[in-house]
Amino acid sequence: MFPDYIIQTLKEGILDFDKKIKGFANPDSILTAIESRSSSPVRILRDDNLESNIKGLYPCGEGVGYAGGIMTAAVDGIKCAIKILEKDET
Numbered sequence: 001m002f003p004d005y006i007i008q009t010l011k012e013g014i015l016d017f018d019k020k021i022k023g024f025a026n027p028d029s030i031l032t033a034i035e036s037r038s039s040s041p042v043r044i045l046r047d048d049n050l051e052s053n054i055k056g057l058y059p060c061g062e063g064v065g066y067a068g069g070i071m072t073a074a075v076d077g078i079k080c081a082i083k084i085l086e087k088d089e090t
């Protein structure tokens with residue numbers, strides 16, 4: 001799926017990593033896929049209170065486009081939970 005120059009760079013990178021992490025380029029290893037993006041390509045818009053245009057709906061985490069990993073998804077969830085608690089207090 002990639003042009004030759006990328007395949008060549010990947011081969012060199014894997015061999016270079018093997019110098020740092022022994023076994024990384026082990027012939028028994030299987031490369032099954034390449035991570036080609038880092039976060040959701042879709043973003044559900046939220047207002048300053050992290051609420052969507054549907055009142056009471058707080059989209060959060062990976063699937064709504066505000067996170068790109070385990071930690072950021074978790075923190076985004078906490079931020080939304082705090083906003084919901086603050087709203088309940090008012």
Ligand SMILES: Cc1cc2nc3c(=O)[nH]c(=O)nc-3n(C[C@H](O)[C@H](O)[C@H](O)COP(=O)(O)OP(=O)(O)OC[C@H]3O[C@@H](n4cnc5c(N)ncnc54)[C@H](O)[C@@H]3O)c2cc1C
Nearest residue numbers: 039060061062063064067068069070071072073074076077
């Ligand atoms: C193969 C892979 C590797 C990854 N590697 C890393 C990594 O190395 N480091 C990193 O930081 N991040 C990594 N991530 C990303 C990370 O896992 C996600 O960003 C994070 O888990 C998203 O958390 P979340 O809570 O937003 O969503 P999720 O973890 O997807 O949780 C959503 C939950 O909602 C449930 N759900 C969905 N629809 C409904 C419904 N209608 N009713 C009830 N429940 C429902 C699902 O079952 C699921 O339990 C990886 C992701 C994948 C797929």
